[in-house]
Amino acid sequence: xxxxxxxxxxxxxxxxxxxxxxxxxxxxxxxxxxxxxxxxxxxxxxxxxxxxxxxxxxxxxxxxxxxxxxxxxxxxxxxxxxxxxxxxxxxxxxxxxxxxxxxxxxxxxxxxxxxxxxxxxxxxxxxxxxxxxxxxxxxxxxxxxxxxxxxxxxxxxxxxxxxxxxxxxxxxxxxxxxxxxxxxxxxxxxxxxxxxxxxxxxxxxxxxxxxxxxxxxxxxxxxxxxxxxxxxxxxxxxxxxxxxxxxxxxxxxxxxxxxxxxxxxxxxxxxxxxxxxxxxxxxxxxxxxx
Amino acid sequence: xxxxxxxxxxxxxxxxxxxxxxxxxxxxxxxxxxxxxxxxxxxxxxxxxxxxxxxxxxxxxxxxxxxxxxxxxxxxxxxxxxxxxxxxxxxxxxxxxxxxxxxxxxxxxxxxxxxxxxxxxxxxxxxxxxxxxxxxxxxxxxxxxxxxxxxxxxxxxxxxxxxxxxxxxxxxxxxxxxxxxxxxxxxxxxxxxxxxxxxxxxxxxxxxxxxxxxxxxxxxxxxxxxxxxxxxxxxxxxxxxxxxxxxxxxxxxxxxxxxxxxxxxxxxxxxxxxxxxxxxxxxxxxxxxxxxxxxxxxxxxxxxxxxxxxxxxxxxxxxxxxxxxxxxxxxxxxxxxxxxxxxxxxx
Numbered sequence: 001x002x003x004x005x006x007x008x009x010x011x012x013x014x015x016x017x018x019x020x021x022x023x024x025x026x027x028x029x030x031x032x033x034x035x036x037x038x039x040x041x042x043x044x045x046x047x048x049x050x051x052x053x054x055x056x057x058x059x060x061x062x063x064x065x066x067x068x069x070x071x072x073x074x075x076x077x078x079x080x081x082x083x084x085x086x087x088x089x090x091x092x093x094x095x096x097x098x099x100x101x102x103x104x105x106x107x108x109x110x111x112x113x114x115x116x117x118x119x120x121x122x123x124x125x126x127x128x129x130x131x132x133x134x135x136x137x138x139x140x141x142x143x144x145x146x147x148x149x150x151x152x153x154x155x156x157x158x159x160x161x162x163x164x165x166x167x168x169x170x171x172x173x174x175x176x177x178x179x180x181x182x183x184x185x186x187x188x189x190x191x192x193x194x195x196x197x198x199x200x201x202x203x204x205x206x207x208x209x210x211x212x213x214x215x216x217x218x219x220x221x222x223x224x225x226x227x228x229x230x231x232x233x234x235x236x237x238x239x240x241x242x243x244x245x246x247x248x249x250x251x252x253x254x255x256x257x258x259x260x261x262x263x264x265x266x267x268x269x270x271x272x273x274x275x276x277x278x279x280x281x282x283x284x285x286x287x288x289x290x
Numbered sequence: 291x292x293x294x295x296x297x298x299x300x301x302x303x304x305x306x307x308x309x310x311x312x313x314x315x316x317x318x319x320x321x322x323x324x325x326x327x328x329x330x331x332x333x334x335x336x337x338x339x340x341x342x343x344x345x346x347x348x349x350x351x352x353x354x355x356x357x358x359x360x361x362x363x364x365x366x367x368x369x370x371x372x373x374x375x376x377x378x379x380x381x382x383x384x385x386x387x388x389x390x391x392x393x394x395x396x397x398x399x400x401x402x403x404x405x406x407x408x409x410x411x412x413x414x415x416x417x418x419x420x421x422x423x424x425x426x427x428x429x430x431x432x433x434x435x436x437x438x439x440x441x442x443x444x445x446x447x448x449x450x451x452x453x454x455x456x457x458x459x460x461x462x463x464x465x466x467x468x469x470x471x472x473x474x475x476x477x478x479x480x481x482x483x484x485x486x487x488x489x490x491x492x493x494x495x496x497x498x499x500x501x502x503x504x505x506x507x508x509x510x511x512x513x514x515x516x517x518x519x520x521x522x523x524x525x526x527x528x529x530x531x532x533x534x535x536x537x538x539x540x541x542x543x544x545x546x547x548x549x550x551x552x553x554x555x556x557x558x559x560x561x562x563x564x565x566x567x568x569x570x571x572x573x574x575x576x577x578x579x580x581x582x583x584x585x586x587x588x589x590x591x592x593x594x595x596x597x598x599x600x601x602x603x604x605x606x607x608x609x610x611x612x613x614x615x616x617x618x619x620x621x622x623x624x625x626x627x628x629x630x631x632x633x634x635x636x637x
Contacts, residue, residue: 108298112297113295113388116294
């Protein structure tokens with residue numbers, strides 16, 4: 001996977017209206033003049049309240065809708081075109097089909113559909129199940145999985161063919177902190193390899209805004225703001241410092257120095273890590289001690 | 291064509307269709323049919339079989355109905371509203387290979403379940419009293435004009451007989467000027483027999499049976515010897531030569547194989563219609579189509595009920611039209627159509 005100058009996703013003036021009711025007379029504008037450019041190697045978060053158009057935008061990018069747009073291209077091709085779909089991994093909001101299959105069988109089937117050799121497909125399935133934390137449950141029918149486990153399997157399914165572009169609709173929904181940390185780590189690794197990801201999420205705080213290169217905020221089908229997380233979420237006139245290797249005794253001096261520069265320290269205390277990163281660290285330690 | 295996707299889809303589909311539940315259901319239905327057939331107290335073993343045997347034919351319909359009804363849940367990517375349609379579509383791979391795989395899995399399941407049904411029918415027949423000896427049946431066709439007056443003849447080409455055989459003659463009766471109630475008298479000149487045999491059809495509609503010994507192929511001649519009685523025609527009726535006895539297991543397997551094209555018609559019809567119909571509508575269509583198929587008198591010689599009742603097994607035969615219809619349905623069923631999964635409109 002290599003980064004090029006061409007955008008992976010290019011959307012200009014995208015609009016989509018759903019019709020419902022008798023003879024489709026009731027109309028609902030799901031997206032209005034949406035512009036989005038996603039370059040290779042970036043991680044874009046799409047956030048907004050329920051019904052703001054996140055899933056509709058993803059459906060347009062997957063070719064499941066036929067919207068009106070000046071330009072709409074994924075990998076330089078029409079969305080839904082086979083050549084763009086084979087480089088794309090998708091996690092939808094719903095459950096995966098064929099619930100009677102075990103997690104391993106399901107991923108092996110995914111491999112067969114992608115024309116992988118059975119041995120390769122099984123090995124890849126085992127690796128991915130290990131990575132998403134489902135290796136203990138790999139021989140269980142995935143219909144028996146909890147929501148969080150199902151999301152982990154959906155994530156593994158999306159990663160199976162090592163796609164260049166990941167489109168993830170609420171990938172961490174229903175997941176425990178460890179699962180959220182796994183998603184965060186995988187997303188960072190994916191972009192580090194030159195891959196691109198677009199993630200719709202309500203768990204921005206859990207995933208960490210700093211994880212994303214860009215945030216796109218949707219409201220009522222419009223993009224209200226778009227940019228680096230510090231630009232989108234930053235509070236004007238404030239800075240946040242994280243100090244390491246500083247003893248308690250040094251704190252009054254630092255505070256006085258800031259006040260002498262005209263600033264004000266609003267809170268002071270130890271920096272907290274996320275529960276997910278704590279659990280992941282404990283898990284790593286336990287594994288290494290065994 | 292992605293052969294791996296085809297094989298994987300076939301395996302997943304077949305595993306679902308030939309599950310423990312499917313085998314148990316077929317066993318339960320076999321047992322139920324057997325119990326229904328033996329519920330009445332019957333005067334003889336032969337009449338017990340006459341009641342029980344044809345009922346077993348229902349069992350041979352079960353695999354086709356089961357596979358046609360479950361095909362869509364076995365591979366839920368066949369038509370609008372199926373849960374795996376989007377998953378498969380977003381894989382960006384050809385849809386033909388998995389559809390072909392699903393159809394192959396369905397057909398393989400059908401074959402496996404037919405073998406299972408043959409085993410069940412054999413086991414039930416072995417256990418029951420009055421089981422007749424099944425024999426191979428060859429349908430023969432007589433030649434000649436209607437036998438209305440004395441001296442008129444019809445001929446019948448008989449194949450070589452390797453062991454003792456029975457010839458069952460079911461002539462067609464016609465209304466004529468002579469007395470209808472009078473018996474029809476005939477002579478039958480059997481190849482390699484010097485003296486013709488006398489044959490009497492006592493009532494209007496009666497059938498006759500002849501015992502034939504080992505002989506080479508030849509022509510059997512039936513001649514009317516009296517003007518009394520109604521006109522008859524063996525050419526318009528049905529003539530069956532019952533030859534070598536067949537072991538019960540083979541007989542049931544042959545019946546199952548003969549029934550396979552009907553089941554194929556049902557399953558491939560379900561596959562072809564699933565492309566366009568939702569699951570609910572399709573189920574209603576299937577419920578309507580199955581009894582219609584069962585009642586169609588297109589190929590009476592392959593009727594499982596009659597063969598079970600008569601304890602005969604005909605050689606399987608397939609009309610070219612039948613093969614063409616099956617092939618067409620199969621091809622149609624493998625074509626993936628795009629179906630939108632949500633209503634939309636561009637602004």
